[in-house]
Every structure is written in structure tokens, then in C-alpha cells.
Amino acid sequence: MPSKFLHGFTPPAADDFITIVRAEGCTLWDDQGKRYLDALASLWYCQVGHGRAEIIDAVADQMRRLDAYQTFAPFTNEPAEELASMVVERSPHPDGRVFFCGSGSEAVDSALKIARAVHQLEGDTDRQVIIRRTDAYHGTNFGGTTAQGIAGNREGWGDLVPHFIEVPRDDIEAVSTTMAANEGRVAAVITEPLQGAGGVYPPTDGYLEGLRRLCDQHGALLILDEVICGFGRTGEWFGAQHYGVTPDLMTFAKGVTSGYQPVGGVIASRAVCDVLEQPGYTLRTGYTYAGHPACMAAGVANLALMEKEELVQRVPHLAEKLTEGLAALQADGIIQSYRGAGAVYAAELGYDAAAARMRLLDAGVVLRPVGTGLAMCPPLVITDHEIGILFDTMADVLSKEQA
Known part of the structure; x- marks a missing residue:
């Protein structure tokens, strides 16, 4: 039976949710101890990261x-x-x-x-x-x-x-x-x-x-x-x-x-x-x-x-790293294309992205499906190492998605 909490943009009959209990920087933890990379800044908003x-x-x-x-x-x-x-x-x-x-x-x-x-x-x-x-x-x-x-x-x-x-x-x-x-x-x-x-x-x-x-x-x-x-x-x-x-x-x-x-x-x-x-x-x-x-x-x-922390001035660096990763995925045929600016992008898959989002969640990365694309909008404090994890995970999961 669904909980008493009626969630927005969610089928009201849904009863399978991930309970987030802690967050720090760009990392989330659920009540089972699993870690997630928050590559969406929660919902396009956590510029300075969690737990500040x-x-x-x-x-x-x-x-x-x-x-x-x-x-x-x-x-x-x-x-x-x-x-x-x-x-x-x-x-x-x-x-x-x-x-x-x-x-x-x-x-x-x-x-x-x-x-x-x-x-x-x-x-x-x-x-x-x-x-x-x-x-x-x-x-x-x-x-x-x-x-x-x-x-x-x-x-x-x-x-x-x-x-x-x-x-x-x-x-x-x-x-x-x-x-x-x-x-x-x-x-x-x-x-x-x-x-x-x-x-x-x-x-x-x-x-x-x-x-x-x-x-x-x-x-x-x-x-x-x-x-x-x-x-x-x-x-x-x-x-x-x-x-x-x-x-x-x-x-x-x-x-x-x-x-x-x-x-x-x-x-x-x-x-x-x-x-x-x-x-x-x-x-x-x-x-x-x-x-x-x-x-x-x-x-x-x-x-x-x-x-x-000069986070606005850091965005061109993030743009460079994000577009490098997206271009590599496109060159390998894993995504069709990408679009965006600054520190917000969408990876175009060419097919409904909802299932891909769930497989990425299973692999510990939070993105958002936007039609046939996956949106990324990480905290502006995301590290180069974390960006590497993001694209390595996308490459692994989306390659299997196409298989």
C-alpha cells in the first residue's frame, strides 16, 4: 500500500522509493547504505553541494x-x-x-x-x-x-x-x-x-x-x-x-x-x-x-x-570537462548527440530515457530523463574525479542498454 506521502510527478499508486538519508558534497546515501553521485544537483539547484x-x-x-x-x-x-x-x-x-x-x-x-x-x-x-x-x-x-x-x-x-x-x-x-x-x-x-x-x-x-x-x-x-x-x-x-x-x-x-x-x-x-x-x-x-x-x-x-569559492568562475572548467565526456560518448556511438551550456547538458539517446535513468540509478548515478535525453546538472563543486565516475558509469550502463 502506498505511503501517506503523495509524491509529485509520480504515479499515485507507486510504492517503491529510494529513501535518501544523508548527503555530503556530490554524494548521497540511502537507508541501505548505498552511495549515489548526485549529477543533477538534486533538482537543478544544489550549486554548492550538500552538507555545507x-x-x-x-x-x-x-x-x-x-x-x-x-x-x-x-x-x-x-x-x-x-x-x-x-x-x-x-x-x-x-x-x-x-x-x-x-x-x-x-x-x-x-x-x-x-x-x-x-x-x-x-x-x-x-x-x-x-x-x-x-x-x-x-x-x-x-x-x-x-x-x-x-x-x-x-x-x-x-x-x-x-x-x-x-x-x-x-x-x-x-x-x-x-x-x-x-x-x-x-x-x-x-x-x-x-x-x-x-x-x-x-x-x-x-x-x-x-x-x-x-x-x-x-x-x-x-x-x-x-x-x-x-x-x-x-x-x-x-x-x-x-x-x-x-x-x-x-x-x-x-x-x-x-x-x-x-x-x-x-x-x-x-x-x-x-x-x-x-x-x-x-x-x-x-x-x-x-x-x-x-x-x-x-x-x-x-x-x-x-x-x-568562485563557483561562477569555475563553470567554464566544468563545461570543458562535461563536453569532453559527452563528446567521447558520442564518438563511441553510446549517445547520439548532446546539447547544453555551462554546467547543464542533455545527452541525447534517441530512445525513451526513463529505463536508462533507472539502470544508472542502480549503478549509483543520479540523472534525469527528459524525453529521449538524460539531463545532467551537477553541483558546481563537482570534482574532475567525480566527473570521470559519471562518464565511466554512463559508458558502462548505456553500452549495455544498447546491447
């Missing part, structure tokens, strides 16, 4: 001083103010502001609401259309479920949010045509800089720049969903900087605390803030745990640790 006392102690110290308190007016707290400053200082919007929440899904819904609110405040009340891309993943709240381009994740819930239009993943002409056909009605375009859960697809050359140009031309806002790309994953603090495109709104979560505490948020540009800050306006959205002091302390400690 610097973050654990910061959270504990904060909870001894102030365990929790809300941040609706007129209240705030010091770690929330500090983390907001640290985030915007590392973003393309150092003069912007941060809206905090508890997850990437909440961040996406908040960004969609803020985008529409900006147009409403400017008197463009017909601007409610959001353009989404095929293969996009934007979380699982109602707005993000509607915004994502993975059809299976949108099905089975009944009617979703209106006014969303999907365009093919890399077709900038389709975006141009859609905007022209909906002139004066498009509130925003939402996209990941590099699509993650939908398959790890980097943008084609000029695509993000084209989105920026079209948004400017048609008066729409550009939202970059940085939940996976943010906080060093691409080799810059944010994917926006890696690809040289500045959005109006940015969502983040995951890597901001390396997952040690749940934090998400939206970075708003100064131009967006100028609209929101008009006299008499109240931003009537928010979350009970937004700016939670213990969560904020985790973020402050995590970003400080990333700075101290």
Missing part, C-alpha cells in the same frame, strides 16, 4: 534570533533586505527590486501577474496575452502550468488561464506573426534563457535578441525564467548575462539558496518599478512566507559561499 555547514549554521543562528515573521507592510527583516540587495547587484538590474516568494512556480505566477499589472496601470487594459514557447517549463501553479509548452503537463486539469498563445520553440518569425496578429494585446513573452526540464535546449543564435527586439517594437514585456539558469549555472550569475539579453522581469529560485531553504522571487527592472511605485498603488499579491528570515539567511550564506 556555512549555510546550515547561518539558518540555525537566524532562527535563534528571529525564527519567522511576515513581511507585509509595515514589517521587514534584515536578511530579506540583504538578500534582495545581493540578488539585484548580481543581476542585469542593479537598480531594480526583488519580490520574494517560496518557489519557482510562485515566482512565475507572480511575474505573469506583475507583467499584466504594469499594462493595467499604464492604461493598456487589453494587454493580457502571454506568448509561450513549445517545450518550455514554467512550474506547476495555474499560471505556470498554462505558460509551459509541455503539453502533457497542461492536460487533465480542466480549463487553464486564458490568453496564452504558444509558438514553436525557435521560430522567431512565429513570434513576430503572433505579435502582429495581436497588436496591442500582448502583455509579455515568457521564456527560459536555456530551456531546462523540457529537454535542455539552448536558444538558437539571435533568438533571445529577436525576442527582445520584438517586445520593444510591440510594447510587450520580456520575462526570462531563470529558475534553472540563474546563480551561475551558465557561467554568469544569470542566463540573461550569458546570452547578452536584458529582460524586464526575471524569475529565480533553486540556486539562490542551493535548495537549503525554499526561496523564489522576481527581479523587476527599474522601468517596471517606476510604474509600480506610482502614488496610491498597492501591489495586492504576496505570500505568507515571502522574505522568511531563515530562508533569507540561507540565501545570503549561499551567495557569499559561491563568491568565496
